[in-house]
Amino acid sequence: MPYDEPPDLAAMTLREITEVIEAHELPPVDRWNPRDTADSHARIAADGTWFHEGREITRPAMIRTFSSLLKRDRKGRHWLVTPECKQSIEVEDAAFIAIDTKVLDGALAFRLNTDELVIAGPDHPLRTAGDLDTPSVYLMVRHGCEAKLNRSTWLQLAHHALANDDGFWVESQGERFSLYPE
The missing domain is CATH 2.30.270.10 (duf1285 protein)
Structure with missing residues (x-):
C-alpha cells in the first residue's frame, strides 16, 4: 500500500489538518487484550530512533506501522500490541x-x-x-x-x-x- 506523506504543516489550514487526522485509520489497540506477552527486543531512543536487537530500524514504513501498535500501561510500561500478543518495548523518554x-x-x-x-x-x-x-x-x-x-x-x-x-x-x-x- 503506497504511503502519501501529508502536506507541509505550515501550508495547511485547521480544516485540512482535521481531515488528515480523521482519515488516518489506526488499529483498535485499545480493544485488544492478548494473554500472551513477550519481549520485542526493541527500543525507542530518547531522540526517537527505533532499534531492534541493537540495530537501527531505518525503514520509515516499519516505524509508522510499529508506532500504530503502541500502548502504555498504568505502570508506565510500553507495549507493541496485536490481537495475539503484546510485546514489551523499551522507551527511553517518549514514544x-x-x-x-x-x-x-x-x-x-x-x-x-x-x-x-x-x-x-x-x-x-x-x-x-x-x-x-x-x-x-x-x-x-x-x-x-x-x-x-x-x-x-x-x-x-x-x-x-x-x-x-x-x-x-x-x-x-x-x-x-x-x-x-x-
Missing part, C-alpha cells in the same frame, strides 16, 4: 517526537516524527516536566503514549507563549497549558 507545530484558529497542531498530525486539546493535553533550566514539553498522542517536543518545536511554542501578557502558557481548543515545569 514519539513532535517535530513541528503550527498555531492557527485557536488550536496548536503538531507533526510527529511518524508524520502523524495531532491537535493539542482536551484529548491531547500538553504537560511540562523538568525544571526551569531544562524544561521538557510532552503531548499526549494516544493510548497513554506521548510525544516529546524537540528543541525547535519547543522554541516555536515558547515564542507563541511569550505573546501572552499574563503568563507563560499556550491555549488550544479551549484548553490552557502552562509551559512552566510541574
Whole structure:
C-alpha cells in the first residue's frame, strides 16, 4: 500500500489538518487484550530512533506501522500490541517526537516524527516536566503514549507563549497549558 506523506504543516489550514487526522485509520489497540506477552527486543531512543536487537530500524514504513501498535500501561510500561500478543518495548523518554507545530484558529497542531498530525486539546493535553533550566514539553498522542517536543518545536511554542501578557502558557481548543515545569 503506497504511503502519501501529508502536506507541509505550515501550508495547511485547521480544516485540512482535521481531515488528515480523521482519515488516518489506526488499529483498535485499545480493544485488544492478548494473554500472551513477550519481549520485542526493541527500543525507542530518547531522540526517537527505533532499534531492534541493537540495530537501527531505518525503514520509515516499519516505524509508522510499529508506532500504530503502541500502548502504555498504568505502570508506565510500553507495549507493541496485536490481537495475539503484546510485546514489551523499551522507551527511553517518549514514544514519539513532535517535530513541528503550527498555531492557527485557536488550536496548536503538531507533526510527529511518524508524520502523524495531532491537535493539542482536551484529548491531547500538553504537560511540562523538568525544571526551569531544562524544561521538557510532552503531548499526549494516544493510548497513554506521548510525544516529546524537540528543541525547535519547543522554541516555536515558547515564542507563541511569550505573546501572552499574563503568563507563560499556550491555549488550544479551549484548553490552557502552562509551559512552566510541574
